[in-house]
Amino acid sequence: MIKTTPPSTMGLSSAGSVAGNVYTGSDTDAFRSAMRRVVSGVTVVTTLHDGRPWGMTVNAFSSVCAEPPTILVCVNNRTVTASDIAKDGRFAANLLTQDQLHLSGLCARPGAVKYLDGYTVATPEFSEQVTMPVLRDSLVTFDCKVSEVRPVGSHFVVIAAVEAIVVPSARTPLLYGEGRYMHGVTLEESPAMLTALAWA
Amino acid sequence: MIKTTPPSTMGLSSAGSVAGNVYTGSDTDAFRSAMRRVVSGVTVVTTLHDGRPWGMTVNAFSSVCAEPPTILVCVNNRTVTASDIAKDGRFAANLLTQDQLHLSGLCARPGAVKYLDGYTVATPEFSEQVTMPVLRDSLVTFDCKVSEVRPVGSHFVVIAAVEAIVVPSARTPLLYGEGRYMHGVTLEESPAMLTALAWA
Structure with missing residues (x-):
């Protein structure tokens, strides 16, 4: 384990001459701290628990591929949601x-x-x-059938086929990162670059 | 396949009375369109290709768990990056x-x-x-060793152990969604809720 200063007190500011602090090995604190920098949408995974809608906020939602439409979520394996998913093989991801x-x-x-x-x-x-339960006022809800559950450490990586998509009228995505809720503000328009980015 | 109006011309605006458009089955266009709504960070996966740094922007980066520090990326299986990863079992994820x-x-x-x-x-x-190559001025770079590659449709889901983390001084994350580059603006502060959100 090589550690310089903790992320909370980072003092390096010269981007050109200093690459930054480096942490090696399985430094859980450094990993959590680094992940706090990452901004992403907020996803609630819904299941039916004892026949009623149940929801858990997850940090990890991702598209996998469009052909066929596939997404994944990561859920703590000790949660009600994880056991519902393992039992029923179904869930919805509500952005x-x-x-x-x-x-x-x-x-x-x-x-x-x-x-x-x-x-x-x-x-x-x-x-x-x-x-599966669709949360009102969501950005989009993906109704999913589980195709694969991979146990990784404390979590399950749940890969799932999208069987239905509920698309409400356009709304503003909720974002989270750096310990705060956010919304996105457009930086600039550059159509050529943007087209290239889609599904690289 | 049940389809009402395409997402680009959605006319439903009454959130309370109408749930939204519903697409079922493997509707690739509807999936792509729905995914455009999702805002997230932008990640470049770097590898060594013929001994030189090579990078590909990916749509999908996610943390998996903190114990042990694990992330995943999804890469198109026909890309140079995918073959580099399959060959060397290593990559870096640069946010x-x-x-x-x-x-x-x-x-x-x-x-x-x-x-x-x-x-x-x-x-x-x-x-x-x-x-692996570390891109200058990144938000954070995770140097990774592949633990599992799952083929899913056109993509690989690559699950990897984080072996080193490079954390530069704080910078502003680049976001992408709705066809535009963005940056995040804080909505509000609510410490109690935020603490709960971390690693649910």
């Missing part, structure tokens, strides 16, 4: 909007009861196509 | 800052030559600890 900030906190409390009866869409119109 | 916007575009062009000799940190001081 949150700013309107759902309260849900992010509610569903992130370790060990708490996280029934979400009051927060789901009553959906008689698509009950045959969508099997 | 980009606003200062590196040009690199995001450069490394996202399909089929282009993506040698990055001029963009890496000259690092005699940590050459023994860090094996």
Whole structure:
């Protein structure tokens, strides 16, 4: 383990001459600290627990590929959500909007009861196509069938086929990083670069 | 396949009364369109190709767990980067800052030559600890050893142990979503909720 100064007191500011602090080995604290810098959307994974909607905020949601439509989430293997997924092989990934900030906190409390009866869409119109709870006012909800569960350390990497997509009218994504909730503000427009970035 | 109106012309605006458009089955276009809504950081995966630094922008980077420090990336299986990773079992994930916007575009062009000799940190001081190319001015770089490669459709899900972390002085994360580059602006501070969110 090589360690200079902890990330919270980083004093290196000369980008050109100093690469930065370096941590090697399995430094869990350095990893957590480094991950705090990463900004991403906020995702609540919903399942049916004892027949009722249950939700857990996860740090890790990712698209995998578009052909066929596939996503993944990482869930702590000791959670109710993990056992629901292992049992039923189904879940929904709800990407949150700013309107759902309260849900992010509610569903992130370790060990708490996280029934979400009051927060789901009553959906008689698509009950045959969508099997898992859809959170109201989400950016998008992916209704998924698990294709693979890989145990990795304390977590499961859950890879899943997207079987239905619920797309509400456009809303503002909720972001989280650096210990804060955020929203995104456009930097600049550069269509050529942007086209290239999509699904590289 | 049940389809109402395409996402680009969504006319539903009443969140309370209408859940949104629903797409079912393997609708690749709907999936791509839905994924465009998701805002996240931008990651360039670097490898050594013919002994030189090579980089590819990926849509998918995620932490997996902190114990042990583990991340994953998803890479198109037909890319140079995928073959480098399969051959060497090593890569670095460089999370980009606003200062590196040009690199995001450069490394996202399909089929282009993506040698990055001029963009890496000259690092005699940590050459023994860090094996893969570290991009200058990154938010954070994770030097990784592959533990598992899962083929899924057109992509590989690459799960990897973090063996070194390079943490430069604090910089502004580059974000991408909705077809645009962005930066994050703080919404509000709510320490209790934020503590709960970390590693739920």
